[in-house]
Amino acid sequence: MASAAQRRIKSISYAKYGYMFILPFFLVYFFFQLWPLINTFKLSFYGNDAETSKYVGLDNYKIILQNTDYDEDIATNKKKSATVVTYTDSDGNKVECPLKDIPAEYKDQQIEIIKQNSKNIGFDEQHETFIQSLKNTLILWIGNFIPQILLSLSLAVWFTDAKLKIPGKGFFKVVMYMPNIITAASVAVLFMSLCQENEFGALRQIMHGLGVIDDVKTEKASAMYITGTWPPRFVVMFIQTWLWFGNTMIMLMSGIMGINPSLFEAASIDGASSGQVFRKITLPLLSPIMVYTLVTSMIGGLQMFDIPFMFHTGQYPNKHLRTVAVYIYENFKNRPSEDYMYGYSGAASVILFFITASLGCITFYLNRDQDAIAKKKQRKKLQKQAKMQSKQFGGLSI
Amino acid sequence: MSKMNSVYGQGKDNYMFKIRLKSTILVIWFIILTIICLLPIYILVINATRSSDDIALGFSLTPGNSFIKNVKTMLFDDEKPYKSAFKPFYGYRNSLIITCSAAFLTVFFSAMTAYGIHVYDFKLKEISYTFILLIMMVPTQVTSAGFVQFMIKMKLHDTYWPLIIPAIAAPAVVFFMRSYMKSSFPLEIVEAARIDGSNEFRTFVTIAIPMMKPAIAVQAIFAFVATWNNYYTPSMILLGGDKHKQTLPMMIQAVNASDKVYDYGVNYTCIAFSIIPIIIAYIALSRFIIAGVALGGVKE
Structure with missing residues (x-):
């Protein structure tokens, strides 16, 4: 037998307290984790260093996933391989060139890295x-x-x-x-x-x-x-x-x-x-x-x-x-x-x-x-059978 | 009859012998693992008491006598880089400030969120709980680029706020607290408190929190350890390079960052200063911690 007071309490909705109790979590989560996550997604479609505010589409993904030189495709980013090295050619002269342009016959020798400008990593x-x-x-x-x-x-x-x-x-x-x-x-x-x-x-x-x-x-x-x-x-x-x-x-x-x-x-x-x-x-x-x-x-x-x-x-x-x-x-x-x-x-x-x-x-x-899963499969099978049966009777549901 | 007895006895002896043999082999294996677990720490402590020249002479299991000299070099020697890179007492202070506030916020607000979901009925109840379960899986590294950029924009980098406030949203802890409440927090208590005229927030603080003490203690310890050991987030946020603001893991990284090690003895002393406090705390709380990990294992 519920007393009058108990009945009154039951009739009060406490839903708003529920929202109040979980609000801080979701507020902080939104500002410090969800928004940064969305921001990361957004940043991945924008340029690097000086061009952070410039929209470049899928270029960043193409660059890190595909093994091609994108200098021609991406007109805005004309940066070549930035590591500059020296190697000694057959005449004994020291030649300076980007790392990827070393002639094949010199690739084995000890090359000396003279500049590795991380800003322009190619x-x-x-x-x-x-x-x-x-x-x-x-x-x-x-x-x-x-x-x-x-x-x-x-x-x-x-x-x-x-x-x-x-x-x-x-x-x-x-x-x-x-x-x-x-x-x-x-x-x-x-x-x-x-x-x-x-x-x-x-x-x-x-x-x-x-x-x-x-x-x-x-x-x-x-x-x-x-x-x-x-x-x-x-x-x-x-x-x-x-x-x-x-x-x-x-x-x-x-x-x-x-x-x-x-x-x-x-x-x-x-x-x-x-x-x-x-x-x-x-x-x-x-x-x-x-x-x-x-x-x-x-x-x-x-x-x-x-x-x-x-x-x-x-x-x-x-x-x-x-x-x-x-x-x-x-x-x-x-x-x-x-x-x-x-x-x-x-x-x-x-x-x-x-x-x-x-x-x-x-x-x-x-x-x-x-x-x-087995139960689900069985249920599906039964349904299929039922369907088949109903078809046998010319689509008429009996 | 007697023959049967002896056959039975033989089988039993054989069985007991097998068990004893297996136990002995296992104990030896456990002792080897114990040595592997402790050896690096032991070498660290020994080498922290030896001078660089001693260490070059070879491996030793007995302590040297240069500990005081090493500590002096670490704290006061202007010529070696240790004084400027490693300031253990500032490190302890900064790490403690960040860690204590973060651990407190984590357990308090996680308990509050779990309480809200557990006790009240509202439209978004199930959706919000499912959401919390889903976001448990998102790795921190994924959000970090956006996080740093956002914090720099808000001019919050180089302050402790981005290291402390996010502790409020800890999905894994909410999950743990909810599971704990399901098993040991009857809703009748809330109704009884209401009849006695307690308001909702007061019920939570004065009744629910004391009842959840075991879960809160365990999660507080884990939040503390995780924040104390975190190198990643502080190093992204505290960009200013002010040594007096850095946390302990950042300082130990600074000791490591120079190309050359100047004095191996002092190097080990720095590492020892960063490790020993947490080992002492662990020894004091080990029972709690082991029980806590075990609790975390029965999630399903």
């Missing part, structure tokens, strides 16, 4: 840099995701196995999660100090101690942990795995602990081996969390910035570590003067946005509820 260089950054992102993400998920999954299974007697589980968990809490910038600088390419580098000292490299001081391609191609990539993959495996492990562990324990009991009574339990029970029931981990890791991988950006000496990042996020950042920020390449940056951001969105959709599509 179209072909922008294209190469962007494609390289996409490749690097993919390599670095795969190289850190696969070991990370294998390590985390196996650790999570072992930690949650009630049969095993492992002392100090809490301690191991705390230690393994610890790298995740440390500032990524500091981690990058720390590993750089450890990987120095001279007698100060701890990694070189350890490698020397193990007999992998002969001399700590001498330059050797396989020990170029910062400036090389593959060694720094492996170091970055290692750092990323080191940073994130504890986090993934704890997420997966809580997922495994959410599985009904009677299933494991029943399996062990039926004599299933631990491998069978893992394949037939843990993995299928863990799949929602696995998808979540995969998607977050993928988005995180596409955003990978701090470690690849800082793992270098000097002003410019190692081009073998330049990820898409670093490319975006460099084009509007890391420039000597105030020439912001908003156009290229915006175009790369939009491409990154669509890659992220489609990857997310694909993963969710692959992992949607199989039962629901």
Whole structure:
């Protein structure tokens, strides 16, 4: 029996409070995230540095995605490859020319870069840099995701196995999660100090101690942990795995602990081996969390910035570590003067946005509820049958 | 009968032996992983106490005796670049100002948004919640070019506002809070408060927030860590190059940015100054943090 007061309260509409409570979120979201996002889309159709307010259509996308010289097509942007180099020709004279115009027979020799005006990075260089950054992102993400998920999954299974007697589980968990809490910038600088390419580098000292490299001081391609191609990539993959495996492990562990324990009991009574339990029970029931981990890791991988950006000496990042996020950042920020390449940056951001969105959709599509789909299919089939039947009777509905 | 017993006993012994063997191997593997996790930090601490010349001599597991000298060089030596690049106490102050305000805004307004969606019925309720779920996936890097350009236009660059105010809109935290409310915040409490004459905002502040303490604590810690460790946004916004305004990660990047390392011992000391506070905080709060990550895992 509702009292008069209660009835009165029920009749009052509180909807306006709902709007009031969620208003700050949406206001701030609009100004600081949604508008910047729209702004990024807009910027991708406008020019670079001095021409930021000039509409150029799809030129930025064409430049970073296609391998052609657009000097003729784009009348407004007449910039050639800006890196000027010298090479020594057959007569021993030093010749100055843009990087891309070196005659083929001189391409192999050690060329000397005399001018690299970042303001006028040519179209072909922008294209190469962007494609390289996409490749690097993919390599670095795969190289850190696969070991990370294998390590985390196996650790999570072992930690949650009630049969095993492992002392100090809490301690191991705390230690393994610890790298995740440390500032990524500091981690990058720390590993750089450890990987120095001279007698100060701890990694070189350890490698020397193990007999992998002969001399700590001498330059050797396989020990170029910062400036090389593959060694720094492996170091970055290692750092990323080191940073994130504890986090993934704890997420997966809580997922495994959410599985009904009677299933494991029943399996062990039926004599299933631990491998069978893992394949037939843990993995299928863990799949929602696995998808979540995969998607977050993928988005995180596409955003990978701090470690690849800082793992270098000097002003410019190692081009073998330049990820898409670093490319975006460099084009509007890391420039000597105030020439912001908003156009290229915006175009790369939009491409990154669509890659992220489609990857997310694909993963969710692959992992949607199989039962629901089967039911839907069945329903469709029945409908079709009904239609067929109605056709058999000459379209007359009986 | 006795024979059967012995056969059974043998099987059991065999089983126990297998379990024990597996456990031992795993413990050894975990210890190796522990060493891998701790070794870089350990080398950092050791090398922070050694001079550059000591470090060149080789790898060591025992501390040196140059720590005080390294700290002095870091803070007072005008000839080396460390004094101008790395000002740890300004870094702590600036990072703390930004981080504390951002973490507070994140948890307060996320709880408020989640409360609004959970408690009230209004037309756009479901749409706004779906919208929040969708935008959780947008990477920050995607918006950054437009964000920086917009902030420069608004003349907000080089201030802390663009680093603090956006913390109000944290979709992932709203999602977490909503899930928590669904499981442990009965709506009857709100009605009871109404009957007692409490207004809506007061109900939220004095009743809902205390009830959500566990979720708020966990999310506050994570917001704090994420903001404290963020290098990307501050480095885009604080363009002025004024060292007294920079955050700690920016300073450590400045130590890294010069072509040449001048003194390896001091280099390690700088890194140690940037890492050690957060490790101490972690050790103090580790139970909370691990539990929080685990909570985040049961999202589905």
